[in-house]
Amino acid sequence: MKSHRLPAVKNYLYKSILESLTRFHEGKSADSLLCEWLKQVELLYIKSLFPQCMKLIGRAKKLALRHEKFTRLLDLLEWEKMVHIAMRYSELDRKKLKRIHAGEQDLLKRIGSERMSVFHGLELSLIVQSKGFTSNKDTLRRMSGIMKRTVMRDDYRHSSFRSRLFALSSQTTYHLITGNLEKSLHYAGRRIALMERNPGRLRDEVTGYIQSVNNYIITCEHMGGRHDDIERAIVRLQRLKEEGYVVQENAALRLFLVLNARKCGFYIATARFEEAKGLEREIESGLDRYRSSVSDHDRIVFCYFMAYLFFGNGDQGSATRWLNRIIQHPFGRTREDLQALARILALLINYDKGNEDYLIYLLPATAKFLRQKKQLFAFEKVIIRALRHLVSRRPEGKERTESFVSMKEQLGRLAEDKHTRKMLSHFDFDSWLNSKISGQPFAKIAREKAGRKV
Numbered sequence: 001m002k003s004h005r006l007p008a009v010k011n012y013l014y015k016s017i018l019e020s021l022t023r024f025h026e027g028k029s030a031d032s033l034l035c036e037w038l039k040q041v042e043l044l045y046i047k048s049l050f051p052q053c054m055k056l057i058g059r060a061k062k063l064a065l066r067h068e069k070f071t072r073l074l075d076l077l078e079w080e081k082m083v084h085i086a087m088r089y090s091e092l093d094r095k096k097l098k099r100i101h102a103g104e105q106d107l108l109k110r111i112g113s114e115r116m117s118v119f120h121g122l123e124l125s126l127i128v129q130s131k132g133f134t135s136n137k138d139t140l141r142r143m144s145g146i147m148k149r150t151v152m153r154d155d156y157r158h159s160s161f162r163s164r165l166f167a168l169s170s171q172t173t174y175h176l177i178t179g180n181l182e183k184s185l186h187y188a189g190r191r192i193a194l195m196e197r198n199p200g201r202l203r204d205e206v207t208g209y210i211q212s213v214n215n216y217i218i219t220c221e222h223m224g225g226r227h228d229d230i231e232r233a234i235v236r237l238q239r240l241k242e243e244g245y246v247v248q249e250n251a252a253l254r255l256f257l258v259l260n261a262r263k264c265g266f267y268i269a270t271a272r273f274e275e276a277k278g279l280e281r282e283i284e285s286g287l288d289r290y291r292s293s294v295s296d297h298d299r300i301v302f303c304y305f306m307a308y309l310f311f312g313n314g315d316q317g318s319a320t321r322w323l324n325r326i327i328q329h330p331f332g333r334t335r336e337d338l339q340a341l342a343r344i345l346a347l348l349i350n351y352d353k354g355n356e357d358y359l360i361y362l363l364p365a366t367a368k369f370l371r372q373k374k375q376l377f378a379f380e381k382v383i384i385r386a387l388r389h390l391v392s393r394r395p396e397g398k399e400r401t402e403s404f405v406s407m408k409e410q411l412g413r414l415a416e417d418k419h420t421r422k423m424l425s426h427f428d429f430d431s432w433l434n435s436k437i438s439g440q441p442f443a444k445i446a447r448e449k450a451g452r453k454v
Helices: 003-025 031-047 049-066 071-084 094-131 137-148 159-177 181-196 199-204 205-222 225-241 249-269 274-289 294-314 316-329 338-352 355-373 376-391 399-410 418-426 429-438 442-450
Strands: none
Touching: 003 049, 031 094, 049 071, 094 159, 094 429, 137 159, 159 181, 159 205, 181 199, 181 205, 181 225, 199 205, 205 225, 205 249, 225 249, 249 274, 249 294, 249 355, 274 294, 294 316, 294 442, 316 338, 338 355, 338 376, 338 418, 355 376, 376 399, 376 418, 399 429, 418 429, 429 442
């Protein structure tokens, strides 16, 4: 084969694979079935088989209405009018025409409402993707502006199932970031309940259900102490595959991402750091399998979680390896809170390893990065200032212990600060400081705090 023909052959093979996949997935969802029926409607119309065409339109309208596929319904109403025109209005009277027109107007209104709620929900998600769960005045102002818009105030105002899902998800996210955790948990629970009351829709929207449980667990993580609720929710996710809900590849990907991220969070909260090695194999395998489909956001989350678990397990080399996958990769504006925290954790690891000379360079570089990312808050300043003092003075014995006591007191005075609370929920600085003060391992302190016995 001549080399100049390779692009054409590649394009032909790609097209053939897509066509085969399309045929394989035909009719496996309401949307694909409606697309198939719309093609058949067009074919029947071209062949002038108008009675059969109208019969198929009627069937398709019922399915589209049941699954709230409003854009497909609009297409079907348009075909219905075209068939009436082709039949010279033999089966159309003014009453039926007005009913078709009213149906179109109602659909346009529903589509507008749904798309607006989806748009505002995506606006909130973009903020979280960029800033994570930290909040400054600008972030809160932007989020408050979104939530004040009428379309987002109450999910009951939305007529479609999808609109209600997005409204509840937005309420969950907004209250989580603003620190109203009880309300966040309330809306997360309502979103899950809404989907479980509609098992047919749950099968079609299984990725949305997985995300709903994910949001619920994240809120529980921020509240602290809800380990039983988290464990039950993780089991609920694991059962999805066993019960046949996870069929399509996109659902399998979402389940892999959510299930393993929440396992990481659960093991961190319960100080089960010994799970790090086994979880690493599972995560690396999934990242390799879905390499082109995993977002930067999910990669950062996994890297940070694995670094934390290995740090807790006393494996500083593996912790550093995972942190470097964040620090040495240009993630841009994605999860700037975890990018900042990864660098703070790198400072702690280097201090634990006795790399004081390296810290002399690393401390100002970290401060510069945080300043550029607008992540240099009072919390970060206390950590950097205290470590700079320890590195420059290199105190020993009682003086060194007093330095850590002072750092703990300074962080304690920031306890009411929202950003500080968020950072403390992402990493147990209190246990790290207590380990330095008492001379005991970090893992032992963290396990005692979590109420675990080894």
